[in-house]
Amino acid sequence: MSGGRLGAVALSVFRESVRDRVFYNLLLFAVLLVGAAVLVGQMTAGQDIKIIKDLGLAATSAFGLFIAVFIGIGLVWKELERHSVYSLLAKPVRRTELVLGKYLGLAFTLLVNVAVMAAVLYVVLACMWWISPENIRASWESPALDPALLVAFLLIYVQLLLVTAIALFFSTFSSPMLSAVLTFGFYVIGHFNADLKHFETVIASAPLVWLTRALYYLLPNLAPFDVTAPVVHGQAVSPGYVAMTIGYGAVYVAFLLAAGAHIFARRDFK
Template identity: 55%
Template sequence: MMGLTWVVALNTFREAVRDRVFYNLLLFAVLLVGTSLVIGQLVAGQDVKIIKDLGLAASLLFGVGIAIFIGIQLVAREVERRSVHATLSKPLPRPVFLLGKYVGLLLTLAVNITVMTVALYAVLLVYWRLTPAGVQAVWTAPAVDPRLLIALGLIYVELAVVTAIALLFSTYSSALLSATFTSAIWVAGHFVGDLRTLETIGASGPTVWVARAASWVLPNLALFDVKAEVVHGVPVPWGQVIGAVGYGAAYSVAMLAIAVAIFQRRDFK
């Protein structure tokens, strides 16, 4: 089974890499990281923080773009092209097919994050070399800070969750609706904490109960957001990191299980 999963994953990875959307998003992301060097120089005293902040934000936004716009096509495009009939007519279990698609996109996102990481560190290295020691003395964190890898790693976990959600919607909905639903959940997932505290701003009754119920169903994506801490040199406890990774893995598995259940019952005749 693992061999079949890996074959599907590699084929999905090749398809994603050949997709123009991947290259366009990756190019814009790298350009944004480079542009942050120019923007940072325009704001005295906050330069290195702006470069880091924009670099991490670009990694997240363009990674989400790849996860959504390529992820929703993993199944939907094959159904529309009817190529799924030929694929599933082979001795390939449907769960293995879906898992392979998911792993293939995770490989694509890993390449994206790796390129973004190299680009961000390259920009920070250049800026560090060009900055006088007196200016560096007031920085709250070094320019080439290894703790950036923590933020980038959690961004990757968040992208894995978004990919699982996109794959779930793609098993039963059109590409347009899948993109809309996944994007909405991604945005809402960053406000889960606010949904759980609506009563503090005067909300009451059914509104509070619905908001609380939604907060437990939606992914709590705020757990993966440590950009501010890393940029300002605030330590991120390893317990928090491990907890976020565990939560992301559990939520992704749950979404994949639901996707498999739906896909198993779908009739492609």
Template identity: 50%
Template sequence: MSEESVVKQSATNAREAADASGSNAHNAAGYSASDGTHKRMTTVSTGPLSRVATIARNTFREAVRDRVLYNLVLFVLILTGGAIFLGELSAAQEAKIIVDMGLSAMLLFGVFISIFVGVGLVYKEIERRTIYAIFAKPVGRGEFLAGKYLGLCLTLAVNVAVMGAGVSLALLYVRGGWSPLVLNIWPAIALVYVELMIVVAVALLFSSFSSPALSALLTFFVFVIGHFSAELKALSASVSTGGGRVVFAALYYILPNLSNYAYITA
């Protein structure tokens, strides 16, 4: 082979290597050239709200996969059974019992979800070590907790809305048509949801530094004591010892006053 041929072959090899290097760099930068089009593959930088929304959406999907919303089936069965067994009562009595039973079941199921799902939101991420992969990305701790909280609140919103619709349909059935009570129960349903949001926040708070069992116990304690805030205030005024007065007063001011949302017994 002549010297000129060797030079030409070397130049050709150099051009091919340069083209290959450029193509690899182009693809590594996040582009794909399939079908004659260029598609950007890199992750677009997002703001805090977008990251929180993403975590909330994933939390909601995980709750659906864990069959959290299956309690709606049991709720519908309770309402249906109640409507059947209360058929011999008057329409007014039956409607009142349906409302009381529906709102009570709504709160019961909601608290169950808030506590036992809420206390595992952070713990499961730590146990599966997925939290390290999340924090390796530009996600702050506040964004992570806010996303988890909003995701479970979204799950509860769907839960409460479907249950509220079930109570409304049951009222339409027992009244034999339209009744103002069908709309009048929704403010009470909204208060139930606000109370559940508070319980979720408490459960998430305890789950960030304690085990799921202890977190569930503490959250249930706050839920129960929160419905007796008036009694705590009375005890703080009636206890003779200074230490007891301080303890009851501190509990009264620190714990949420959930009795403000107890319109079920009103």
């Protein structure tokens, strides 16, 4: 595994994202947030800061999800469809390096996206703090420029890394349409995964309970990555919880990348 080759592939993915105008979504995000801040400020008192934090985190997650899925499913597929993989793999690049490099490139794109969105949200919140009278500020559950928001952004980013790994995994062996459907499917299931754990309270069939329990452990559990509610209400998120969640995400990503690279390494490029 060569860092130079991984970096070159990753940089190529990032450059492609920039030239395909992926970051235009940041403009939309900023307009959405500023527009919402103006509207919310006129309608509510005391709740405005919470709503903007909620909206900022939800939009970061949603915009990131679309980037992760729609670019993620094309990372490998486009190389195969356009046959550019032929020239690429004639260079001293291992197939595993290609898969990992592509992943790192999109991970970097998402990092820039999430970081800029976080910065925009802090700027909007700073403006709101600046124009709000003291009595309104006092009614806020958490400070406007709460550092805990960074924890929420961090976990959103790790969740997006996991979604990217899911999309990349599916794209190593299926069509983009199917990969998109499966990735979105996993995303939705991932947020309701916890329900599968206690299915025995709903059904009596032992094999079915066993199956749902197996699915619970097999499918990604994305709910823990969403800490929006405690953060906007000013409740603490423990470092242990954050570390455990990141660790879970890292293990899942590693598993998906290893499986995807394994499949890709054995494919015939007809």
